Amino acid sequence: MIRHTLLFTGYELRKQFSNPIWPLFGIMQPLLYLLMFAPLLRTMTPGGTTVDALRMFTPAAMMMIAVFGSLFSGFGLIAELRNGSLERYAVSPAWRPAIVLGRVARDMVVLVLQAVLVLVVAIVMGVRIGALDLVLVLLLMAATGLFASGLSQGLALTIRDENGMSQTINLFMLPLMLLGGLLVPIAFAPDWMRLLAPFNPLYHAVEAGRALFDGRLSEPAIPIAFAVFLVLAVLSTMWSMRSLRKIAG
Amino acid sequence: MIIQAHGLRKTFTTRSRKGVQTVEAVRGVGLDVEKGEIFGVLGPNGAGKTTTIRMLATLITPDAGTAVIAGHDLLKEPAAVRRHLGYVSQAGGVEDTASARAQIMMAARIHGVADPGRATAEALDRFGLTELADRPGRTLSGGQKRRVAIALGLVHGPPLLFLDEPTTGLDPQNRANLWDRIRQLRESGTSVLLSTHYLDEADALCDRLMIVDHGRVVAEGTPADLKREVSGDVITLRTDQPGRAAETVKALARETRVDDDLLRVYVDDGEHTLPGLLRALEEQGVSLTSIALDRSTLDDVFLAKTGRTLRDAGAAA
Numbered sequence: 001m002i003r004h005t006l007l008f009t010g011y012e013l014r015k016q017f018s019n020p021i022w023p024l025f026g027i028m029q030p031l032l033y034l035l036m037f038a039p040l041l042r043t044m045t046p047g048g049t050t051v052d053a054l055r056m057f058t059p060a061a062m063m064m065i066a067v068f069g070s071l072f073s074g075f076g077l078i079a080e081l082r083n084g085s086l087e088r089y090a091v092s093p094a095w096r097p098a099i100v101l102g103r104v105a106r107d108m109v110v111l112v113l114q115a116v117l118v119l120v121v122a123i124v125m126g127v128r129i130g131a132l133d134l135v136l137v138l139l140l141m142a143a144t145g146l147f148a149s150g151l152s153q154g155l156a157l158t159i160r161d162e163n164g165m166s167q168t169i170n171l172f173m174l175p176l177m178l179l180g181g182l183l184v185p186i187a188f189a190p191d192w193m194r195l196l197a198p199f200n201p202l203y204h205a206v207e208a209g210r211a212l213f214d215g216r217l218s219e220p221a222i223p224i225a226f227a228v229f230l231v232l233a234v235l236s237t238m239w240s241m242r243s244l245r246k247i248a249g
Numbered sequence: 250m251i252i253q254a255h256g257l258r259k260t261f262t263t264r265s266r267k268g269v270q271t272v273e274a275v276r277g278v279g280l281d282v283e284k285g286e287i288f289g290v291l292g293p294n295g296a297g298k299t300t301t302i303r304m305l306a307t308l309i310t311p312d313a314g315t316a317v318i319a320g321h322d323l324l325k326e327p328a329a330v331r332r333h334l335g336y337v338s339q340a341g342g343v344e345d346t347a348s349a350r351a352q353i354m355m356a357a358r359i360h361g362v363a364d365p366g367r368a369t370a371e372a373l374d375r376f377g378l379t380e381l382a383d384r385p386g387r388t389l390s391g392g393q394k395r396r397v398a399i400a401l402g403l404v405h406g407p408p409l410l411f412l413d414e415p416t417t418g419l420d421p422q423n424r425a426n427l428w429d430r431i432r433q434l435r436e437s438g439t440s441v442l443l444s445t446h447y448l449d450e451a452d453a454l455c456d457r458l459m460i461v462d463h464g465r466v467v468a469e470g471t472p473a474d475l476k477r478e479v480s481g482d483v484i485t486l487r488t489d490q491p492g493r494a495a496e497t498v499k500a501l502a503r504e505t506r507v508d509d510d511l512l513r514v515y516v517d518d519g520e521h522t523l524p525g526l527l528r529a530l531e532e533q534g535v536s537l538t539s540i541a542l543d544r545s546t547l548d549d550v551f552l553a554k555t556g557r558t559l560r561d562a563g564a565a566a
Contacts, residue, residue, distance in 0.1 A: 004359065011355050015347050018385075083386075084340030085352075088401065091306050091336040093328065094359045 008102020059209025482519030
């Protein structure tokens with residue numbers, strides 16, 4: 001079981017990095033957000049310095065990579081469904097969940113690399129964060145990404161069509177992003193949005209991330225976010241493994 | 250016996266806006282494949298060939314029926330069945346970004362091959378892929394991809410290989426090349442279950458075959474036996490009066506079949522029947538546009554069993 005999961009993880013990672021241009025582009029996006037969006041936020045931030053803006057925006061940028069980077073990773077599965085390689089693995093003695101788990105694990109590795117890069121840039125730009133807070137932020141981000149990656153593989157196996165899949169993701173992306181306070185903190189929102197926000201799991205992740213960046217470790221948002229995303233990650237990963245079963249007996 | 254299957258059935262239900270539709274893809278198919286033989290499943294598109302193979306490959310669960318593959322029960326021990334199988338689907342299963350070498354190596358590792366590096370090199374060499382081994386899958390031509398697909402199915406040296414329409418979409422040269430490689434499998438002792446809608450392919454490759462139509466087996470045997478059953482030769486006449494011509498030659502033929510202005514006359518010995526047949530037609534004043542004498546083909550078998558030619562059946566599907 002573990003051997004097959006590791007085999008698939010390694011195989012997927014080698015595929016991912018066989019052309020390093022694409023992962024590089026993937027890493028550029030969050031950096032560009034930091035460089036180009038954080039300054040825009042400056043006027044809205046209490047304190048009004050770039051560092052204050054970054055402290056507020058960096059956790060949001062990290063969750064954004066975690067969710068939206070991983071949500072698109074299922075596209076690969078649709079191609080493999082079509083070219084028959086998924087079927088080929090399904091007839092092999094491979095432990096079937098490993099086929100999906102390997103991909104989810106690959107997304108985690110890519111995510112951590114991207115996160116480290118974003119953190120390095122944020123730190124260079126003047127943000128300071130404690131070691132424990134840093135580890136917790138990374139863990140939270142991994143849980144968020146795990147959820148999104150599992151969801152994406154499940155969506156791909158259920159929708160089985162690139163066009164339908166991208167429309168579905170786009171439909172959910174904007175409300176999730178705005179209602180999660182990713183771009184603009186939800187504190188600026190009208191009452192009805194503030195009422196809706198707690199139903200958006202991302203909101204909790206971003207709140208917890210901001211608390212960690214501020215060094216407020218006792219904030220209840222942190223355990224809430226971890227609980228929410230661990231449950232969601234387990235559910236979405238299980239769903240994606242079940243969806244695979246639909247493809248092959 | 251490497252495959253013994255009986256009474257396999259599969260019905261698909263699809264729900265759409267038009268309501269629930271059921272398609273009986275396979276209605277009671279049985280087959281026995283001997284160790285080391287190439288067994289063909291011949292039939293038009295939509296006959297249930299792929300569904301049958303997918304059931305035997307543990308990809309879909311049959312609604313009814315039993316099968317024992319390489320000594321293991323299909324329904325009770327699917328994992329054991331998978332260990333003894335090589336499966337090459339119609340799509341082929343060649344990935345776009347990874348190289349042929351990486352994909353074959355991965356397949357070898359998943360199957361727990363003792364020395365995956367060596368097995369990969371051998372598979373590449375055997376299918377003439379060494380030169381292309383490090384190119385991404387998407388840059389390969391159709392024929393090259395097919396060879397990679399079969400190498401992927403064979404790298405772990407399975408005793409049984411499933412090939413679902415292996416030459417569909419290939420040009421004649423690549424087809425002939427692939428046929429040679431499939432024949433070589435017989436020499437190495439691998440049993441092959443092959444589906445095809447090409448008559449010449451079934452005729453050229455298979456030791457035995459079954460003809461399927463609408464999810465049922467309509468005939469089974471060696472290509473030679475099947476053709477002998479229909480008759481030795483077929484005389485095809487083109488005429489304005491096919492009905493009258495059929496009446497005239499009836500006494501000389503085993504069977505006649507009219508299809509628009511074509512009359513097919515099935516006879517045991519074409520060379521010796523032809524002069525008498527022409528004389529009889531002339532006496533009756535039937536004028537002919539053309540005449541041809543051929544050995545009967547599997548298409549004639551299909552026609553005799555189903556009342557349609559494979560070509561018509563394929564166009565209708």
